[in-house]
Amino acid sequence: MQKQNIRKKGKKKGNVKKSVSSKRQPIRQKPPIRTSRVVQKKMVKVKRRKLRFGRVFLVLICFVFLYMIGVQILAIPIRTIFITGNTVLTDQQIIELAHLEEYPSYFGTLKSKVTQTLEGDVYIKKAKVKKKGCGEIYIEIEENTPLFYDASREKTILKDGTEVEEKFNIPILLNYVPDTLYALLKEKISMLDKDVYVRISELKYDPNEVDDKRFSLMMNDGNIVYVTLKTFEKLNNYVSILKEILTKYEDKKGTLYLDEGEYFKVQEG
DSSP, X not given: OOOOOOOOTTOOTTOOOOOOOSSOOOOOOOOOOOOOSOOOOOOOXXXXXXXXXXXXXXXXXXXXXXXXXXXXXXXXBOOEEEEESOSSSOHHHHHHHTTOTTOOBTTTSOHHHHHHHHHTSXXXXXXXXXXXXXXXXXXXXXXXXXXXXXXXXXEEEETTSOEESOOOSSOEEOSOOOHHHHHHHHHHHHTSOHHHHTTEEEEEEOOOSSOTTEEEEEXXXXXXXXXXXXXXXXXGGHHHHHHHHHHHHTXXXXXXXXXXXXXXXXXXX
16 A cells, blocks of 8 residues: 555645744733822812701700799798897897898808808907708807996997997996006906896996905995905806805895905995
8 A cells, every 4th residue: 555645734834833932921011100199189068057946946945944943043032030149239230230131032142241241340249140941041149248338438348348339238337447457357347257247237446555456346236346356256156145145144235345355244224
């Protein structure tokens, strides 16, 4: 058999295609696009809120309501005023001094202002003001009490030494007392117990050869008492001494000597 030259298809001479290389060539990347540095402003949409008149009206009503309640509370007047510790000034005088006679607003009345006003009066040494409950005010007074009326000066002498024109139902100092003894006399009188003090009618500076600080006191019960500034404190025993005198001498009047020792001499006649 004759050898047949069989040519493979696709392998013709001179017409042979070059094989594609398996290695892919690198793809050239495009240079990045340069963006502009100018930042564009975003458009912001502003929403317009509608005014809700219903809510505004409701808030206004609430404010008006609260205001009216506040006005009503502030308008609550003082209903009762309690006053203690006063003997020289009456309750009405103290109320007028404190400017409370019209019974003003309870909450609008300041305790500090009332206290300051009262303590500005010559007869009031100290005042304490308290509020209790709703409409009640309590005023406690410590008075600058009158000690005696000085007939030689025609003045009433108060506890702190102040002199006033007004007269009171108090002991009367009948004559002049040296300035060196005057301050001590006021101090001694202010230390007397009330139940003894109210029994004194008159005082007289009455020195003798033994003691130049001697005083005689005329009592409301008709007795006379001699004391010195050194023995003035013995007067606080006058009530108990008087009981012994009445037991021993019944209703007889006389003179009690407390300047030297302690004895009673019945009045003759």
